[in-house]
Amino acid sequence: MSSSGNWEAVIGLEVHVQLRTRTKMFCGCVNQYGGAMNSQVCPVCLGLPGSLPVPNEEAIRRTIVTGLMLGCRIAPVARFDRKNYFYPDMPKNYQISQFDDPLCAGGTVGLDPFLFPKDLQESDEAKARRSIRLTRIHLEEDVAKSFHYEERSGIDFNRAGTPLMEIVSEADLRTPGEAFAFLGSLRQVLLAGDVSDADMEKGQMRCDVNVSVRPAGQQEFGTKVELKNLNSISGVRRALVYEIARQIAAVEKGEAIQHETRRWDDEAGATFTMRTKEKAHDYRYFPEPDLLPVRTDQGLRSAAEKSLPELPAALQDRLMKENGVTAYQASVLAADRALCGYYEKAAAGTKHKATVANWILNDFLATQPDPATTPIKPEYFGELATLVAEGGINSAQGKKVFAELMANPSSPKALVEKLGLAQISDVGALGVFCDEAIAANPRSVEDYRAGKSNAINALKGFVMKKSQGKANPAQVDEILKAKLSA
Numbered sequence: 001m002s003s004s005g006n007w008e009a010v011i012g013l014e015v016h017v018q019l020r021t022r023t024k025m026f027c028g029c030v031n032q033y034g035g036a037m038n039s040q041v042c043p044v045c046l047g048l049p050g051s052l053p054v055p056n057e058e059a060i061r062r063t064i065v066t067g068l069m070l071g072c073r074i075a076p077v078a079r080f081d082r083k084n085y086f087y088p089d090m091p092k093n094y095q096i097s098q099f100d101d102p103l104c105a106g107g108t109v110g111l112d113p114f115l116f117p118k119d120l121q122e123s124d125e126a127k128a129r130r131s132i133r134l135t136r137i138h139l140e141e142d143v144a145k146s147f148h149y150e151e152r153s154g155i156d157f158n159r160a161g162t163p164l165m166e167i168v169s170e171a172d173l174r175t176p177g178e179a180f181a182f183l184g185s186l187r188q189v190l191l192a193g194d195v196s197d198a199d200m201e202k203g204q205m206r207c208d209v210n211v212s213v214r215p216a217g218q219q220e221f222g223t224k225v226e227l228k229n230l231n232s233i234s235g236v237r238r239a240l241v242y243e244i245a246r247q248i249a250a251v252e253k254g255e256a257i258q259h260e261t262r263r264w265d266d267e268a269g270a271t272f273t274m275r276t277k278e279k280a281h282d283y284r285y286f287p288e289p290d291l292l293p294v295r296t297d298q299g300l301r302s303a304a305e306k307s308l309p310e311l312p313a314a315l316q317d318r319l320m321k322e323n324g325v326t327a328y329q330a331s332v333l334a335a336d337r338a339l340c341g342y343y344e345k346a347a348a349g350t351k352h353k354a355t356v357a358n359w360i361l362n363d364f365l366a367t368q369p370d371p372a373t374t375p376i377k378p379e380y381f382g383e384l385a386t387l388v389a390e391g392g393i394n395s396a397q398g399k400k401v402f403a404e405l406m407a408n409p410s411s412p413k414a415l416v417e418k419l420g421l422a423q424i425s426d427v428g429a430l431g432v433f434c435d436e437a438i439a440a441n442p443r444s445v446e447d448y449r450a451g452k453s454n455a456i457n458a459l460k461g462f463v464m465k466k467s468q469g470k471a472n473p474a475q476v477d478e479i480l481k482a483k484l485s486a
Contacts, residue, residue, distance in 0.1 A: 007251075008216045009244045011173035011209065013182060013236075017165045017196045018142060018204040019062050024161035025141040026053030026096065031163070033202050037156040045141075045161030047092030052290050055080070059163035060103065060294060062195040063139045064304035066165060067104030069189050069311060072137060076297040078103045080288040085281070088153075089144040091160055099285040102138035103296065109134065109169070110313060114331035115184035117237065120177045132182055133170040140164050145203070159203070165196075171210070171221065176240035183207065183233045188312045188335055200232050207236055212257070213247045222247070223257040227271060229264050239264040243271050315340070323353035329361055342371035346378035355385040359402070367406050376409045384412040391472050397421045425472045427479070430463070433471060434479045437462040448484055456480055 024031050027044035043051040067074050079101040084094045113126040120126050142162040147154045167186065173179050187205065190198045198205040207230045212222035227243060230236045242264075247257055262271040294300070310318070316330035319340075325333070333340040343360050347353040359381050368374040384405070388398040393416055404415050415421075424430060437459040438445055447455035456477070463476050 006216055007213050007244075007248050008218075009174055009176075009211060009213050009240070010171050010221050011175075011179055011211050011240065012171040013167075013169045013173065013179060014208040014210070015167040015169075015183070015186060016142075016206045016208075017066075017167060017190060017198060019059050019163040019165060020194070020196050021056055021058045021062065021163050023056060025056050025059055025139075025163040027161055029161065033204070035158050037154075038158060040158040041160070045091065046157060053096060053288075055291060055294065056163055057300070059139060060296075061300055061304050061307075062163075062193075063103050063137060063165055064296060064301055065193050065307055066167075066190065066195050067107065067137050068304060068308055069193050070104075070107035070109060070134060070137070070167075072104035072107035072134065074296055074301055075101055075103055075105065076295065077101065078139075078294045078296060080291045080294075081285045082288050083140075084284045087143070089146050089155055089160070091144065091157065095140060095143065096288055096291070097140035097166075098138035101293075102136045103294070104137035105135070107134040107137070108132060109182055109186050109189070111178060111181040112185045112188070112312070112331055113181075114328055115188070115335075116177050116181045117234075123177070125175055125177055126181070130172075130178070132172045132178070135168040135170055137165055137167050140166060176237040176244070179209070179240055180233055180237040183236060185312075187233075192309045192312055192315075192334075192337060193307075194309070203231070206231070209236060209240065211240060211243055211247075213244060213251065222251075223259050225257065225259070226261045226277075227264055228261055228274060232266075235264065235266050238266065238269065239271060242269060246271065323347055323357065325354050325357045329357045332361060333357070339365075339371050342378045346381035348382065349379055350382035350386045350389075352382075352385040352389040355389050356381050359385060363402055376405065380405060380409070380412055387412055387416065391425055391474065392416065393421055394469070394473050396469060421470065424467055424470045425475060427475070430467075430471055430475055430479055431483075433463045433466050434459070434476065434483055436466060437480070438483060445484060456484070 021031050023029060024045055027042050029040045029042050029045055032040065044053060064074055078098065080096050081099040082094045083097040083099070086093050108131040110131045111129065113129060114121060116123070116126040142159050142164040144155050144157045144160040147156065169182070173182060187198045190196045196204055200206070209227040209230060210224050211227065212224045214220065214222040225243065225247065227239050230239055243262070250257060258276055260276040261274045263274045264271050312334040315334045316327070319325050319330040319333060320327060333343055343357060346360060347356045350356060364381070368376060384398060384401060387393050387401070388395055393401065400419060400421060401412050401415050404419060405412060441458055441462060444455045444458040459480050460473065460476055463471050464473070
């Protein structure tokens, strides 16, 4: 097989996102994951004759919020349509969706370089910081969920009628890594806007992938294949790696790529044909006769604008500029708003804000992964950072205080007293220790004065041992150098 560098993949994503609302899209049934099967249903979401839909204003507002966050054009007037198809999990045999006049059009998703797979974060494709264009975001109702057993199948209609956004990208993606970063970056925005929990394991964020291959440099697209059954961001990447290689191998053998839908089997690590598509499906869209057009310019858009959050990219920039954290640390904090809020409270009381980020991201998360439930006050980290940075204790003592803080949450200053770790910074007392070190280590003194600068480390070690680790290391270094140069 030829090098894949002779080929280019063309990838587009269709991301389905369940909105976090109290009730379903067109009825008053509770919108909640995990209820007993078929317990959250009514005549409307079951599609019973005579029932009429009533649109969920909160779902419309959250869709507009999403569109504004992603830079979409918000339609002043949007309409609902009927999408007709027959499938066991569709109660009415049609889905209320949007076609000609969706709520949101255009927009982009910027690819955060730190949301690429770890093995690609230093690659050229991650450093390119590309933005991927969106075609549209439309609002519809979700379908029910089918369950297949050995001898029978069943349907849980609890999911039917759940508010569902479909976010459709242009075919701008070129690699599995970019698709991975797109979904991670999009999920960050959705969580920041509080529009969805976007939990792929619960089906709250689902993805269909369209992928084709073409010779590098060719403008015309190849034959598109749709991939289904993708329930994780990493699964999308793995499926694309396999499918792109499959298509390239087929084309190089002279085989024609079939326009088809394939399912991804994560356990087998391969895609398999579900159904072929000789022509596009005709869903026979027509305007939903039971719903009036939605006017977004009569309060809906202005309400959405008032609830816009600080977007992940803006938050990262602010944290780097104001707090001095690294780009990676800013990305990690922006990805978890609860953690970021905890960090900002911790950093508020100290000027050593970058040190606080180090403590929280490198040490705190290893033992207390949920900042929402931890008994440790965030202010304690600001206090600990100040103690270490300003010489109250050294870094080794800081580790001891941190360990005690995790076990017995209380003020780090109080813990320093409790553990007897107050650092010795008195020049007179440190001078005595340094004199003893010089007298006890004549060989090290001779080596230092002969130009072997590392010889001073033995003298420092003597002082630290003599002081039981309480001596201020920076001051010890200054005093020893002064005495040895006299």
